[in-house]
Structures are given as structure tokens and as C-alpha cells.
Amino acid sequence: MYTLTDVTKTYAGKHPVTALDRVTITIPDGQMVAIEGPTGGGKSTMLQMLGALDVPTSGTVTLDDVELSDAGERRLQEVRAERVGIVFQNFNLIATLSALENVQTALVPLGVGAEERLERSRAALDQVAMGDRADHLPSELSGGQQQRVAIARALVKRPRVLLADEPTGNLDGPMRDEILALLHSSWHAMGLTVIMVTHDSRVAASAQRRLRIAHGRLSEIGDGRRAGADEPDGARGDPGGARRSPAPAQDHPDDALEDATPGASHQPTAPGTYEERPLG
Template identity: 60%
Template sequence: MFQLENVGKTYKQRDRTVRALDGVTLSIGAGQLVAIQGPTGGGKSTLLQMLGALDRPSEGVVRLAGREISRLRDRELADIRATEVGFVFQSFNLIPTLTAQENVEMGLEPLHLKPAERAERATQALASVGLADRAGHRPGELSGGQQQRVAIARALAKQPKVLLADEPTGNLDEGTRDEIMDLFEGLWRQGLTIVLVTHDSSVARRAERRLRIAGGKLTEKN
């Protein structure tokens, strides 16, 4: 699924240079559930951005399904993000004036699907996360956990090869956090590749693999 070889990422920040990733080499197989932990500023989100074709490395190679994505043009990267990678974030990023159904359908706009197919995909995605009966509700009428489920449905509706989640339970209470992790685990057992960033060790312990990144350097946890 993913292969990273000696990936480095350097940023200019005011009057200094920041080394966000430092020679990261990593392989993630299809169908794995991987958790990435580490201190704030250690490189977690930067690594996730590399996997999701949201950023390019300063050096090294990033491959997705055998294709080198680190050298693609912006339009090609946008196509990958639209069709192959689903994203879930700590903030749900839902449009408050739209229903759950409409929010999920909006996520399909880059695919240029016919309205009927877009509606069908959104309906199926909401059903897959247990929200078939909430399709007509707006975000303000949903709990935090339900809003995150809508965000997950929006990502799943694209039928991606991989789901990338950045602190997906960070805004949720303990019980709701466990419900969302149950959902992720179920998707993983159905064969979806999932990579998630988390500060929560109880979340990370449910993953098949645990990685730690600090100071831009990656290590595998037992």
C-alpha cells in the first residue's frame, strides 16, 4: 500500500529551519490498521500529509500502491486525494446548514458523479456508519459522535483505498471515543487500510501496528 524511503521534510519557520521528518522509511501493507503516536510537533501530522498526497517531501520517495506520488503534479495529486484517500479530522468540518446526507454528497463533488449515483453513495455510506435514520438531520441536531460518523461516511462514500484519520477521537468523550474506534475496527476487519494519528494510548492499543514519531524520526512500538 505505502512505501516511504528516506523521506525528509524541511520547513522554513521565521528565522529558522524546522526538520519535520528526518529520513523516515516505512512500509504499510494493504488492510492494516496503524496508529501513529508522538509528541506535539514531532512529525505525526506531517507524515500523515505525506501519505495523503497533501504535501511533498524535501527528499526521499513516497509510493502509494506502487505509484510514486512524491513527484506527481498538483492535478494528479488532487485526483488521488479525490478517489483513493479518505480523510477524517479531529474537527468534523461539516457544513452546518446542510443535512447529513447533503454533507456526504458534497464530499463527492470532485468525482463529478451523476446526482442519482451521488445520492446512492451517500445513503449507503451513512447506513454503513449506523446513521441511516439521521440522514435528514443537520449537524446541530446531532451529537459529537454522530457528527464524526457523518464525517467518516463522507470519507467512505468516495470508496477509498485507504482512510487517514488525524486525531479522530480528540473531541469526543470516552464512551463516544470507544464507539468510533469500534467503527474503525469494523471497517478494518472488512479490509480497509486505516492509518490514524492519536495522542490517546487507549486508541493506539487497538491498532494492529503502533508507530512512534519524535523529532522527525520514526520507530515501531511493540
């Protein structure tokens, strides 16, 4: 569970910028959250706080038992390596490594031995339907395929949290739908907390909970509740009372992924009624 209390992030400089302004929020385990908002609003900065990539200027960020805002760089590295998988808009694969080698890199900081690394990385590529492209370089893969490999790399460590910064931002319609379906099926299968920064209305509409950040201020967007959808496997409690039913915005389901994740529900979403409620 994430607990952010009065989190402010100010970038120093000649013209200091307050990217996050007294943000207070709890994100329970197993929740799927979308963060929306205008450009420069503070979304990526928020993701950096959640991903232990940066620390606030003031306030506290806690992930489970670790206060990230107070941790040293070594502890932050451990948290990133063990608990947090991150997926980026531009995939961030290493160009000179094959898909399989890229996935393996996530297990090196965890001290996983070579044989297990290989086994788990192959399984992760199979999970994202990329097993037959294990030896391909990123340049030999489509954008959607590269993002699948990046998701495998994020998930191979079996994280508690998957953070995604515009995961569909560089993809066209069908690939975007496939990646969204994959994020949802992984969420279902692994009981992850998933937090996605997005400008894509379909991605946002598929989340259980929608947040908006503008001028560094966080607000909650109405109730994303959808009827008839199921809970992810391994989903945990809802101390914030914020758990809502998932409803992946997916009407072109990927058969391979459907097969791999029988609990997944791919139903088209209907637009909800949203109202904003300021937080913090």
C-alpha cells in the same frame, strides 16, 4: 501499499523546522496502524504526506503505482479524491450542509451522477448508523454523530486508505469507544488500510502496528500482536511481514455496527510488551 524512502520534510522560514527526518517505512495494504508521539513530533506532517496533502522536501512517497512525491497538484487531487479518505479531530463538516449533503460532497470530484450520489451517500450513512439523521445539520448532531457522518463521507468513495488525525480527540468515553468500534468495523468490512494519528492509548492499543514519531524520527513500537482476533475481509498480502492480528479496544460494542459487520471482532485488549525499534 505505501513505501516511504528517506522522507524529509523541512518547513522553510526564518527558523526552518525539520518535521520529518529521513523516514523510511513500508505499510502493506490492509494494515491498521497507529502513529503516536509527543506534540510537535511530526505526526500530522506524516499524515499529510500519506494523504497526498503535501509533498516531502526530499525522499519519495509511493502509494501503489503513484509516486506522490513527484506528482503534480492535479494528480495529487485525483489520488485524494479516489483513494484516500481522511477523518479529522474536529470533524470538518460543512456547517451549512445536511449530513447527506456533506457525504455527497466526496463523490462530486469523482464525477458520480446525482442519482448514484444520493444512493451511495444514503448507504454510507446507514453504514455508520446515521441514516435517520440524513437531513440534520452538523450543529444538530452530537460530536460522536458528527464524526460518524465524517467517516461516512470518507468511506463513500470506497477508498483504499483511511487516514484519521486524532479521530477520538474531541470525544468523551462512550462516544470515543463507538467511533473506535466503527473504524474497526469499517476496516474489517472494506479491507482498508487504516492509519490513525492518536494520543489516545486505547486507540493506539487497538492497532495491529504502532509507530512513534518524535523529533521527526520514526520508530516502531514493539509487537502489537493479540491472540484470537481475526483478519479483515479483503485483506491483502503482507510483503513487509508486518501483518498482525487486529484486536479492537472495544468493550462496549455498538450492536448496530456488530450486526452490519459480522466479521468484526470486539475484544478488550490487554496491554502488550513494547520495545522501540528505530526505522529509517
